[in-house]
Amino acid sequence: MSVQPLHSSSNASDPHGSGGSLSGYLIGLWFLVLAAILWFGSLDLETPAAPTPAFDRAALDFGPRRTMMLDPPTTNIAGFDQQCSACHNLFKSNWDGSRPLSQHTAIDLRHGLNDRCSNCHSDDNRDKLATYDGRELPFADVVTLCASCHGPIVRDWNRGTHGKTLGSWQRTSPDFQRLACTSCHDPHHPAYEPMKPLPGPHTLRMTEPSSDHGLHDEPSNNPLRRNWSIPADHNDDHSENGGDEG
Amino acid sequence: MKLPVIDQQPTSTCHSSSGGRNPYGGLSRPGMTRRSFLRRGAATTGGLAALAASLSPLRDLDSDDAPSVQKFLQKHYKEMDGADMEAALERIRNEVEHRYEVRPNIRDIKPMDGVEFVYALNLSRCIGCRRCVHACVEENNQSRDPEIQYIRVLEMPRGSMDIEDGNHHYDHETVPDESHFYMPIQCHQCANPPCVKVCPVEATWQEPDGITVVDYDWCIGCRYCEAACPYWARRFNFSKPTLPKADLNPDMSYLSNRPRQKGVMEKCHFCLHRTREGRMPACLEVCPTGARKFGNVLDPQSEVSQILRTKRVFVLKAEVGTLPRFFYYFDERDPFAQLTIESVDAKTVSAGSAP
Known part of the structure; x- marks a missing residue:
């Protein structure tokens, strides 16, 4: 340790050392101010992101989208599950489409050109399906029925490039389960209804849409856009990247 | 240690006569006046207070930190x-x-032999409902506030393939929007991964089954990998992850969805705690349209192999040479998709009236 006479520059009485001493006081005071800020003001380390909006967790159910009709087919009438044949053995139906239905009014039939019951349902046995050439099929074999019109789709389904596979990606696994057509599509209106999307990103790097609406004709929220900081009145070649959106 | 040599000569009028008289013969600390005592006392108190205050953020730490x-x-x-x-x-x-x-x-689940995982996503079928995004968050124990999402669903204008036109903040009443298509992006598990190359501590690497993983206990949080990834697939824990107790998924593995800490990188790992045991990833099982396909590309009969052979397939940013294991594909146009009684009738009428 170096030895230093006290009467040198560190001595407050030295007239040449008074300036350094004053700055020492200022530094000390500054540390005290900082200390007060740290002590009294809580250090706000929260990430500035809004909490994710709540949504219905039921939307995240795994598994088939709907329950496909299996054999024997049943329908709920007045609180009881009834087989189709229970009524249709008694009441012969020969609906030709010329008048409104008196039964099955809940069925919303929007299957393109296919607008007759007996195109898919057997006329003779209502517990069975039937292809257009009259072959009867069990409800479990609905894929064969759909295949009679939707060839390319069923070809893809057989390969596994259309449709949904649950359980396992190993084809030999007992859990491997390739869903049949009616596990996802309602046979009476096979196209999906539009659905509500779940909430978008609320993370720090994928934040809320910026407030600079009007910056572009259609403001882009992609943080990696080339021209995201170019003001609206800036009208040169670069702004054309945003212009072709609208 | 030698004490400072004190010059006892009255060079300064400030030195009072009370200082310096002690049995040690001039080796004392002179000048201990009331003023200097108060001054030094105040400085010492202030210094201690400053030290305590500077340590005060430690009060916010708990044993987990x-x-x-x-x-x-x-x-x-x-x-x-x-x-x-x-x-x-x-x-x-x-x-x-x-x-x-x-x-x-x-x-700790090890890779399976003879397996290389590949993901395929059908852009003709994706409707942008974001169920995959949130099923992933629930499965993989991501932080909820701020939320970390591995999957980013881009809404793209129809006719454009420039992902800079994409928007992941779309908020329609219902999807799909007629004038857009939807392109989910997550980790592409590249065969030539730039994120692995840039990691200075080898905290991220490619496993034999093609999944690029992160050792969360080895990551130093430099975020080089986030900058290197051309697919914006890596997510950083800027703050301490918050996960309600009720939301914890207890089915976890070391390299996938165990809880992370502040300051580490994470990303999609193809749900390896599920897929290495033969199950499907969560994003696939929740998808309502069957747009997502997953499997072993080394099995020629697997669904993904069939897609690669029979579908029109592309990879995102092929020009950057990352060789992704995540493929996008299309269906051919469904001839029945737009066919209605009305449209057919209209065609028949116009065809009949033409001659």
């Missing part, structure tokens, strides 16, 4: 033998049980 000795001494994933791994897993079990009051089923 400070790394344990065991964690500090833990080896890199690839250097751990079976006993080391079991010790690490036991430490994580205890930590999770302490924090979430659930004893997790955590294990």
Whole structure:
């Protein structure tokens, strides 16, 4: 340790050392101010992101989208599950489409050109399906029925490039389960209804849409856009990247 | 240590006569006046206060924040033998049980032989409902506030393939929007991954089954990998992850969905705690349209192999040479898709009236 006479520059009485001493006081005071800020003001380390909006967790159910009709087919009438044949053995139906239905009014039939019951349902046995050439099929074999019109789709389904596979990606696994057509599509209106999307990103790097609406004709929220900081009145070649959106 | 030599000559009028008289013959500290005493006392008090205040952020730490000795001494994933791994897993079990009051089923699952995972996504079928995004968050124990999402669903204007036209903040009443298509992006598990190349500590690497993983205990949080990734697939824990106790998924593995800490990188890992046991990833199982396909590309009959052989397939940013294991594909136009009674009638009428 170096030895230093006290009467040198560190001595407050030295007239040449008074300036350094004053700055020492200022530094000390500054540390005290900082200390007060740290002590009294809580250090706000929260990430500035809004909490994710709540949504219905039921939307995240795994598994088939709907329950496909299996054999024997049943329908709920007045609180009881009834087989189709229970009524249709008694009441012969020969609906030709010329008048409104008196039964099955809940069925919303929007299957393109296919607008007759007996195109898919057997006329003779209502517990069975039937292809257009009259072959009867069990409800479990609905894929064969759909295949009679939707060839390319069923070809893809057989390969596994259309449709949904649950359980396992190993084809030999007992859990491997390739869903049949009616596990996802309602046979009476096979196209999906539009659905509500779940909430978008609320993370720090994928934040809320910026407030600079009007910056572009259609403001882009992609943080990696080339021209995201170019003001609206800036009208040169670069702004054309945003212009072709609208 | 030698005490300072004090010059006893009255060079200064400020030195009072009370200083310097002591049995040690001039080696005392002169000038201890009331003023200097108060001054030094104030400085000492202030200094101690400043020290205490500067340490005050430590008050906000709890026992979970400070790394344990065991964690500090833990080896890199690839250097751990079976006993080391079991010790690490036991430490994580205890930590999770302490924090979430659930004893997790955590294990270290190794890749399967003869398996290389590949993902395929059907852009003709994706409707942008974002169910995959949130199923992933629930499955993989991501932070909820701020939320970390591995999947980013881009809404793209029809006719454009420039992903800079994409918007992931779309908020329609219903999807799909007629004038857009939807392109989910997540980790592409590249065969030539730039994120692995840039990691300075080898905390991220490619496994034999093609999944690029992160050792969350080895990551130093430099975020080089985030900058290197051309698919914006990596997510950083800028703040301490918050996960409600009730939302913890106790089915976890070391390299996938065990709880992370502040300051580490994470990303999609194809749900390896599920897929390495033969199951499907969560994003696939929740998808309502069947747009997502997953499987072993080394099996020529697997769904993904069929897609690669029979569909029109592309990869995102092929020009950057990352060789992704994530493929996008299309269906051919469904001839029945737009066919209605009305449209056919209209055609028939116009065809009949034409001649």
